[in-house]
Amino acid sequence: MEFIEQVKHYFNIHLFNIADHPLSLGQLILIPIVVIVGVVLTRKTVRITSERLIKKGVQPDLVHLVKRILYVVAILMLAITTLEFLDVPITAFAFLSGAIAIGVGFGAQNIINNFISGWILMWERPIKIGDFLEVDNVKGRVEAINTRSTRIRRVDGVHLLVPNSKLLENTVTNWTLIDQRARTSVRVGVAYGSDCNLVRDLIAQAVNEQDGVLNEPEPVVVFDDFGDNSLAFEVYFWINASIEGQLRNIRSNIRFRINELFNENNVVISFPQRDVHLDGSLTLIQPNEK
Template sequence: MWDTIKQSLGTTLFTLYSHPVTLGEVLLVPAVLVGGWWLTNKFAHLATFRLRKTGASADTVHLFKRIFYIIALAVLLITTLDFLNVPLTAFAFLSGAVAIGFGFGAQNIINNFISGWILMWERPIRIGDFLEVADARGRVESINTRSTRIRRVDGVHMLIPNSKLLENTVINWTLIDYLTRTSVRVGVAYGSDCRKVADLITAAVKNEEAVLTEPQPVVIFDDFGDNALVFEVFFWVNATVERDLRMIRSNLRFAINDAFNEAGVVVAYPQRDVHVDGKLSLVSADSPPS
């Protein structure tokens, strides 16, 4: 039985570059590919687990995993060809022709592919960063070979080609730190005590836990508006997403409104003074109606 199986596996199926390829070699190729890919996945998961345990960032783990898979795939292909005794020089002409045709037909794909590697290596954008691209805002979830996946503030996933992130203006809110300056404007009625208004706004800002004490908040008497005395307070916060900023500004407006109500300061609203100039002609009671 064993001799019969051995003879069957030694049967030549075809000849490739003067090398006879047997049935055993053909059956061995899938086993090598499947086994090698299984080992690659195991080693990749083990290595990324160790990196996360050491406190490495998500984008560093992602970059290592991508490089590891490419190197492992190259080694696996070379090993498979070595099992078949096929020299790599046999594919030199074919690979060159394929590369030229692929280059002309897939310029955008290659551009996005190279851009993806630049993003992962240079790290101007990292996994977990909060970006503002055109009119969209969201957090980076993954940087893939062709595109970057962003989850917008409304929960919708958006795929952006990697080349667009390098060619266009991108605002990265969290590139260096989470320090962000924002402001709240409020208008009070004419006749209000401006010094008192500024003190009330300052106290409300300092009582807000999310507002940083350094740099200190600054209250500006911004303008004599058409209907109000306009004040604006600038302050710094550690905000990770736009929703945090909106919540902080909302809480501060509540606090300012409560302080104004207690102090009797009136928040201004649009007003118009109408002056009627001219004489009103009275219709005589004796004159017939027109």
């Protein structure tokens, strides 16, 4: 009993005051314990919640939003609980928090702007995790939407951090906002004198043989122009492509197939050429003539 009384005595030793409220040694020791237990419980709760949402097939960006909300709520609850243990009313920090808010507002406008923009991105979802974006002529896939910035993995594998406010205030091309369908085209020129109907049919055959090309909308072959050196044809078609590399691969496969079909049917792919006409009044002099 004496030991317990001594422990209570030491725990009740007054150290200092916070907003006219005394702080004892026991309360000071209790603070890190409460914080550690709160952090552990928060992480475990967030992890279990995220795993259950993922198993139910919830989209990654919604899971990310739920995690952020849980963390914010947990931090607020932990702060309030800590103050309750210290017997310090929240109103004691009203003036101090107001002064801090004003100082932060003037000194960290960009940070606050990006923070609010990050929550808007996660809430309204104009950009989601996994989307393929084009920002300032840079293309890549969204990997994470964080509080201050969004992490994008470029097509060359390099990671790019874009401020959240930039994604809301500037023009951003989202290739996969609604679906993954994208239209592209392949252009080819054939020599003058070629059978245009045959060329059209061969190009259509090359496109329709590709597995990635959609049947609806149907591919369209257009006789585009009478060029300087060729008859220009262009075929337009739709594919399901989540990244630009898939577009390039399908276009490449179509060009390979067009070249094979043209060779089999004696269709010549044009190249720049010039016809030179000599005036009959000119006389050609042989090198050995004087």
